Amino acid sequence: xxxxxNPALGHVLAVDDDESSRVLLSRLLDRLGYQVTTAGDxxxxxxxxxxxxxxxxxxxxxxxxxxxxxGLALLEWMNSLEAPPAAxxxxxxxxxxxxxxxxxxxxxxxxxxxxxxxxxKPAVATACLxxxxxxxxxxxxxxxxxxxxxxxxxxxxxxxxxxxxFHHARGxxxxxxxxxYRLDENRSLVMVADVSGHDLVAGFISAxxxxxxxxxxxxxxxxxxxxxxxxxxxxxxxxxDASLMNSISLCAIDLHQxxxxxxxxxxxxxxxxxxxxxxxxxxxxxxxxxxxxxxxDLQLSHERIVFAEGSTLVAWTDGLEALAEEISVxxxxxxxxxxxxxxxDPGLLARADxxxxxxxxxxxxxxxSFLPLLVHVYPAGQQTRIDDLQAGWERSLRIALPGxxxxxxxxxxxxLREGVLNAFEHGCRDDGxxxxxVSFHPARNLLRARIEDPGFGHSLDIVGLAPDPRGxxxxxxxxxxxxxSQSWAFERGGAALRLDWDLEPSMDKELCLK
Amino acid sequence: xxxxxxxxxxxxRVLFAHDILSTNAESLRTELMxxxxxxxxxxxxxxxLEADLSGARMVxxxxxxxxxxxVKVLQKRGKRLRVRTASPHIRRAFKFTRLDQLAEVVxx
Numbered sequence: 068x069x070x071x072x073n074p075a076l077g078h079v080l081a082v083d084d085d086e087s088s089r090v091l092l093s094r095l096l097d098r099l100g101y102q103v104t105t106a107g108d109x110x111x112x113x114x115x116x117x118x119x120x121x122x123x124x125x126x127x128x129x130x131x132x133x134x135x136x137x138g139l140a141l142l143e144w145m146n147s148l149e150a151p152p153a154a155x156x157x158x159x160x161x162x163x164x165x166x167x168x169x170x171x172x173x174x175x176x177x178x179x180x181x182x183x184x185x186x187x188k189p190a191v192a193t194a195c196l197x198x199x200x201x202x203x204x205x206x207x208x209x210x211x212x213x214x215x216x217x218x219x220x221x222x223x224x225x226x227x228x229x230x231x232x233f234h235h236a237r238g239x240x241x242x243x244x245x246x247x248y249r250l251d252e253n254r255s256l257v258m259v260a261d262v263s264g265h266d267l268v269a270g271f272i273s274a275x276x277x278x279x280x281x282x283x284x285x286x287x288x289x290x291x292x293x294x295x296x297x298x299x300x301x302x303x304x305x306x307x308d309a310s311l312m313n314s315i316s317l318c319a320i321d322l323h324q325x326x327x328x329x330x331x332x333x334x335x336x337x338x339x340x341x342x343x344x345x346x347x348x349x350x351x352x353x354x355x356x357x358x359x360x361x362x363x364d365l366q367l368s369h370e371r372i373v374f375a376e377g378s379t380l381v382a383w384t385d386g387l388e389a390l391a392e393e394i395s396v397x398x399x400x401x402x403x404x405x406x407x408x409x410x411x412d413p414g415l416l417a418r419a420d421x422x423x424x425x426x427x428x429x430x431x432x433x434x435x436s437f438l439p440l441l442v443h444v445y446p447a448g449q450q451t452r453i454d455d456l457q458a459g460w461e462r463s464l465r466i467a468l469p470g471x472x473x474x475x476x477x478x479x480x481x482x483l484r485e486g487v488l489n490a491f492e493h494g495c496r497d498d499g500x501x502x503x504x505v506s507f508h509p510a511r512n513l514l515r516a517r518i519e520d521p522g523f524g525h526s527l528d529i530v531g532l533a534p535d536p537r538g539x540x541x542x543x544x545x546x547x548x549x550x551x552s553q554s555w556a557f558e559r560g561g562a563a564l565r566l567d568w569d570l571e572p573s574m575d576k577e578l579c580l581k
Numbered sequence: 582x583x584x585x586x587x588x589x590x591x592x593x594r595v596l597f598a599h600d601i602l603s604t605n606a607e608s609l610r611t612e613l614m615x616x617x618x619x620x621x622x623x624x625x626x627x628x629x630l631e632a633d634l635s636g637a638r639m640v641x642x643x644x645x646x647x648x649x650x651x652v653k654v655l656q657k658r659g660k661r662l663r664v665r666t667a668s669p670h671i672r673r674a675f676k677f678t679r680l681d682q683l684a685e686v687v688x689x
Contacts, residue, residue, distance in 0.1 A: 454604050477639055477670035484641055488603065543678050544642035550677040 077125035109136035131158035153194035241422035242269025261384035301360035314360035344377025346437035348504035386421035397441035400463035435510035494522030601644030
């Protein structure tokens with residue numbers, strides 16, 4: 068018998084229309100240490116569950132044959148509750164079909180009358196445990212959902228005109244985070260970070276470190292010192308126990324608005340991309356680096372850049388990189404699509420195996436600028452792979468600009484192909500390279516590509532180049548480049564070629580025959 | 582490379598199932614010439630080679646050179662080339678490089 072000194076093992080609701088059965092069950096359960104409430108029919112049971120709340124009971128014993136609504140119907144009704152107590156069907160009917168139907172409706176056990184204490188004890192204990200576990204999972208799920216909303220809200224809080232981001236957590240809560248801290252009127256620090264893992268643990272560590280950074284920021288430390296201190300904390304505090312090993316891949320962007328400059332620091336994060344006012348795109352801070360928490364002596368990759376009017380920086384966590392690789396597109400193209408789509412493509416994100424975070428910073432948000440779509444640096448000798456390279460450009464451009472018409476796309480692809488092949492053939496020795504970058508200016512609807520090599524350039528005049536219809540075959544590639552692009556220009560003495568396309572459907576360039 | 586001889590119009594039709602690019606132009610040339618020079622095909626049974634490019638989305642500069650080369654070979658034999666394509670991109674490339682003056686270009 069339960070009491071204040073011996074709290075009940077659980078609270079059981081016994082539903083039976085036969086009074087003697089109710090009395091027998093009550094006595095048995097009381098002796099076993101349970102608190103008991105009884106009901107004479109399904110309607111009484113429903114009223115008790117609704118008025119007191121289903122959480123009040125840990126187990127419900129239901130007679131199969133009840134007047135009015137039978138035991139299975141009551142069981143079916145209970146299944147519509149959010150977290151119903153586990154149910155045991157009690158009956159004198161040993162028919163196999165009756166037993167099967169009861170279990171099929173969700174009963175945890177089927178006991179034959181007259182019920183023996185030796186059968187009742189383990190059945191009720193199991194049912195009570197199941198009920199408690201079900202409630203615990205519901206509480207955890209509710210907490211997770213709330214945590215995810217807080218996490219997302221804190222990230223959205225940091226978005227403004229200069230800073231645009233896209234975040235997708237693989238689970239309810241992820242370890243990716245964006246921090247933006249104003250150090251003084253001319254300096255701010257942006258952190259794009261990825262805690263190892265993408266579960267509740269990662270979310271907790273992420274929140275912990277955000278608070279830690281917030282505390283350190285008040286001292287306005289140099290970014291490199293801040294990162295060293297974070298690394299030290301992680302190495303000493305968490306990672307000395309190998310079973311707790313954790314790490315943070317992080318990119319810190321220290322913006323100096325008055326100087327029109329920025330310091331880029333990478334700690335094991337993907338490369339950061341910069342596009343300037345002319346739409347030239349390059350990757351930054353190439354050097355090797357390690358995530359925070361791996362090594363006591365932190366290896367940073369650092370680059371200081373000009374971050375002037377019309378420039379744009381894009382940084383992302385490796386979840387974006389992995390997703391881009393999964394669908395075989397350039398990370399920057401995928402970043403553009405995620406940042407600039409009215410609504411994200413759920414089919415696309417369903418393929419993400421990790422949290423995805425991408426951040427874009429504009430040096431001067433009031434000034435419309437080029438946004439980077441892709442940048443590739445190919446080592447010499449890649450011309451044999453030109454078909455694969457071209458297929459990759461096509462996939463990337465289609466994902467970034469899904470409205471791009473096929474006719475215009477093929478003009479772009481053909482010009483890129485001809486330009487890159489020319490660069491490989493004529494501007495690139497064995498140890499050379501070819502860089503292809505593409506950017507897009509949404510306000511002008513202008514696509515711009517740049518093809519560069521380390522060669523000495525040339526003095527070729529392609530303006531006057533006109534193929535002889537009687538069969539001259541040289542120069543057709545350059546003629547295509549000249550005439551299929553909206554405009555073109557050689558830079559660096561011919562070692563770089565800039566091509567533009569107006570993506571307005573009506574802008575179809577016609578040949579002016581000389 | 583599928584092909585058929587249309588005797589009524591004395592046309593040898595050849596289907597190009599893929600793009601004509603720097604990476605496959607040489608093999609396409611070999612394959613096409615084996616059709617054109619096939620002993621079973623009497624030289625007088627056709628005077629027009631119709632290249633059906635409906636399977637191609639793109640022809641690059643080497644592909645255009647291939648087309649121009651085919652025109653030369655056919656011209657030496659007193660024959661002509663007709664290119665069939667619905668791709669506005671390919672038609673534009675032919676126009677800009679004046680290959681439409683060497684070969685008849687028609688829609689698909």
